[in-house]
Amino acid sequence: MACKATPTWKTLTLSKVHVVLVTPRNPLNIGAVARAISNFGFESLRLVDPYRVAMDEARSAPGAGAILVSAREYATVREAIADCELAVGTASMDLRESRLPLDRLEDAAPLVRGTPGNVALLFGSEKYGLSNDDLSFCHRLVRIPTRPEHGSMNLGQAVAVCLYELIREPGTYPPAVRRQAPSGQLDRLADGLQQVLTQVEYAQVPTTLHKLRRQLRRLHLSPKDAQAVQGMLRQILWKLGSKLS
Amino acid sequence: MACKATPTWKTLTLSKVHVVLVTPRNPLNIGAVARAISNFGFESLRLVDPYRVAMDEARSAPGAGAILVSAREYATVREAIADCELAVGTASMDLRESRLPLDRLEDAAPLVRGTPGNVALLFGSEKYGLSNDDLSFCHRLVRIPTRPEHGSMNLGQAVAVCLYELIREPGTYPPAVRRQAPSGQLDRLADGLQQVLTQVEYAQVPTTLHKLRRQLRRLHLSPKDAQAVQGMLRQILWKLGSKLS
Numbered sequence: 001m002a003c004k005a006t007p008t009w010k011t012l013t014l015s016k017v018h019v020v021l022v023t024p025r026n027p028l029n030i031g032a033v034a035r036a037i038s039n040f041g042f043e044s045l046r047l048v049d050p051y052r053v054a055m056d057e058a059r060s061a062p063g064a065g066a067i068l069v070s071a072r073e074y075a076t077v078r079e080a081i082a083d084c085e086l087a088v089g090t091a092s093m094d095l096r097e098s099r100l101p102l103d104r105l106e107d108a109a110p111l112v113r114g115t116p117g118n119v120a121l122l123f124g125s126e127k128y129g130l131s132n133d134d135l136s137f138c139h140r141l142v143r144i145p146t147r148p149e150h151g152s153m154n155l156g157q158a159v160a161v162c163l164y165e166l167i168r169e170p171g172t173y174p175p176a177v178r179r180q181a182p183s184g185q186l187d188r189l190a191d192g193l194q195q196v197l198t199q200v201e202y203a204q205v206p207t208t209l210h211k212l213r214r215q216l217r218r219l220h221l222s223p224k225d226a227q228a229v230q231g232m233l234r235q236i237l238w239k240l241g242s243k244l245s
Numbered sequence: 246m247a248c249k250a251t252p253t254w255k256t257l258t259l260s261k262v263h264v265v266l267v268t269p270r271n272p273l274n275i276g277a278v279a280r281a282i283s284n285f286g287f288e289s290l291r292l293v294d295p296y297r298v299a300m301d302e303a304r305s306a307p308g309a310g311a312i313l314v315s316a317r318e319y320a321t322v323r324e325a326i327a328d329c330e331l332a333v334g335t336a337s338m339d340l341r342e343s344r345l346p347l348d349r350l351e352d353a354a355p356l357v358r359g360t361p362g363n364v365a366l367l368f369g370s371e372k373y374g375l376s377n378d379d380l381s382f383c384h385r386l387v388r389i390p391t392r393p394e395h396g397s398m399n400l401g402q403a404v405a406v407c408l409y410e411l412i413r414e415p416g417t418y419p420p421a422v423r424r425q426a427p428s429g430q431l432d433r434l435a436d437g438l439q440q441v442l443t444q445v446e447y448a449q450v451p452t453t454l455h456k457l458r459r460q461l462r463r464l465h466l467s468p469k470d471a472q473a474v475q476g477m478l479r480q481i482l483w484k485l486g487s488k489l490s
Contacts, residue, residue: 028273032399032401032402035398035399035402036398036399036402038392038395039337039391039392039395039396039397039398039402040390040391040392041391041392065395092284106413106414144409145285145409145412145413146284146285146286147283147284147285147286150283150284150310151284152284153280153281153284153405154277154280154281154401154405156277156399156401156402157277157280157281157284157401157402157405158405160398160399160402160403160405160406161405161406161409164389164390164406164409164410165409165413167390168351168390168410169351
């Protein structure tokens with residue numbers, strides 16, 4: 001049955017939004033997430049280190065749609081979001097210790113719409129949510145407004161609610177003019193910086209690496225600026241008698 | 246973990262909203278619905294003729310919460326929503342033939358908030374959605390804005406999205422001043438009217454009953470007005486030599 005009242009997404013290119021599930025373990029949840037992606041017109045599912053049996057079961061389930069078939073798997077969060085300009089972690093619990101800017105879900109939607117490049121929406125495993133390491137790759141965190149006494153949502157439902165919020169209003173948010181360095185470039189920068197700091201006997205891994213990632217994301221570096229900084233780091237390392245890996 | 250940013254619901258009394266599942270068949274869906282109700286701070290789950298095995302399995306599942314334990318079962322939609330002033334059917338497909346006023350989900354939320362009495366949100370079975378008979382008890386229909394090519398949502402996800410929309414904005418919609426006759430009163434009225442029409446050899450059951458229910462709901466009768474009409478019907482039937490059942 002077709003519907004005349006098809007939602008329009010004037011400023012939101014749905015293909016740029018990537019739903020990233022980190023270590024999901026339940027095939028039914030993976031299937032439900034794929035279904036919500038398809039329901040709301042999005043296109044991309046990425047999985048980080050999914051539980052093998054669950055993933056195979058989800059893919060072979062009757063009714064597994066195109067989203068599930070074309071879902072891409074990655075070994076790490078870093079690789080999964082390397083081409084993304086904005087990575088948004090999601091939580092239905094309070095994660096103040098993450099020290100990331102925390103938005104209510106509806107306030108995050110304009111940011112997603114306003115980002116010209118790829119955007120990753122990260123969801124943690126059913127049991128533990130996103131780890132501090134996962135969160136260190138995020139620019140921001142959104143919290144679904146569940147009640148504190150029973151905050152933790154089912155994974156498939158959390159994804160559905162977040163995607164609904166993104167398509168809820170066609171939106172007139174003007175896209176940001178300034179391009180952001182993609183996540184992969186920032187991570188190479190963080191690596192370089194850490195190498196430098198290690199060389200100068202400053203770094204305390206891995207706490208410092210998390211901190212570096214956060215700091216770099218707060219800077220909103222353009223790709224060109226990031227390239228320039230990378231050049232500086234290379235030069236410093238050369239001077240220190242090492243080579244940037 | 247507690248969260249400071251607890252949502253507030255100034256004009257929405259959460260306990261007045263009843264999620265009504267009509268003939269659900271999947272215990273996992275029933276559980277997921279109960280979880281979403283709890284996550285977003287609502288309190289009431291009602292089930293109409295649930296598949297017995299599914300219901301027992303859902304109730305006995307580990308982690309079945311208070312919502313599931315206190316869920317009430319009914320034999321018919323009519324009984325399940327008898328105390329409700331507003332009954333909203335939900336669909337992720339187009340249901341234009343229902344001939345009910347059709348809202349986008351976000352437009353329905355202020356109506357729910359603005360209703361002073363009980364509100365029922367009806368969700369159909371996983372396979373068939375709400376039937377025309379179910380819909381004849383509804384005042385309005387809301388459509389979750391899924392894409393036409395893959396509109397049908399998972400039941401648990403559909404409930405989560407609808408409840409999220411209700412608590413999304415604390416909202417400043419002024420509550421309606423005028424009370425509405427509860428659904429049960431309207432149904433007794435429809436029955437009486439049908440009896441009269443049958444007596445005068447007018448009624449073609451059941452099409453006419455559906456039509457009567459819709460018409461009565463469009464009138465927005467106050468409890469007092471409904472009572473007055475009921476009195477008239479009683480009088481007419483007495484005159485026709487019958488007694489209002």
